[in-house]
Amino acid sequence: MSEKQVSFSIKNWSEDDRPREKLVNKGRLALSDAELIAILIGSGNREDSAVGLSKRILAASSNNLSELGKRSINDLMKFKGIGEAKAVSIAAALELGRRRNGGDSLSRKRITSSSTVFEILQPIIGDLPHEEFWVVYLNNSNKILEKQQLSKGGITGTLVDVRLVLKTALELNAVGIILAHNHPSGTLKPSKSDIQLTQKLKVASSSLDVKVLDHIIVTEKAYFSFADDGLI
Structure with missing residues (x-):
């Protein structure tokens, strides 16, 4: 694996740019939606970091998590760097959020x-x-x-x-x-x-x-x- 390919994994970013560490050190509210999705997918592609790819995914859904939650697994897999496992992780996380909202309402x-x-x-x-x-x-x-x-x-x-x-x-x-x-x-x-x-x-x-x-x-x-x- 080339040095360029390796750099897209979150673990190879500078510590200040790692959303996982940011969540631990600064709390959940300190992270943007894109950074939270980046934690789910772990890495980006040749052109984008995990956060960059997450921003593109959100932008395609008008930066609206409800709209993103409507996307199918196949829709998510159309983004370069998003395979089935990453698409399932995104869908599962959004579904948990939807169910939590429903539980809170009860x-x-x-x-x-x-x-x-x-x-x-x-x-x-x-x-x-x-x-x-x-x-x-x-x-x-x-x-x-x-x-x-x-x-x-x-x-x-x-x-x-x-x-x-x-x-x-x-x-x-x-x-x-x-x-x-x-x-x-x-x-x-x-x-x-x-x-x-x-x-x-x-x-x-x-x-x-x-x-x-x-x-x-x-x-x-x-x-x-x-x-x-x-x-x-």
Whole structure:
């Protein structure tokens, strides 16, 4: 291996430029997004250091970690110097961050409004590139008993099992449920399928004294509430 090739490994940088040492000595907040990604990938390519390559990867996603999190493994591997292992490391780290946000949101367990539902579910489904349908189960104090992913891939393309929703509600002794799904397109307008499914679940659950309280459409930055708009 030539001297030029060796120099791109982080361990061969000057100590002041090493993001790992910087994290240890100065703390996590001292590092830029690019430096944190550089720690994940470890080395760059012939043209870029690990930090330089990380900056290019971020720039291609508008320097937005949420946008970067939407990229597939194959998308990441299009960058010179990013093989499958490095791409997987980046994807895994971003997914952990997304799940951590979702876990932090669950500390607000009592639902007081549609905005509370949005705060809880946006970190989980708000920036996904595909559609997912979720159900939030509540007790008589509007506290969350459980949240459950019911389908993945879109309401029109995936069977939403009404029986499973009601079975889980009975097992949890839930008295209320909130339906939610994301629109990757960013549109907040409910589709005909959204409205039909809401009514189907509302009728089915009412026979078991379980009330559909709302149906929330979640996007990256905003939401639509069936209840707020008088559709339930």
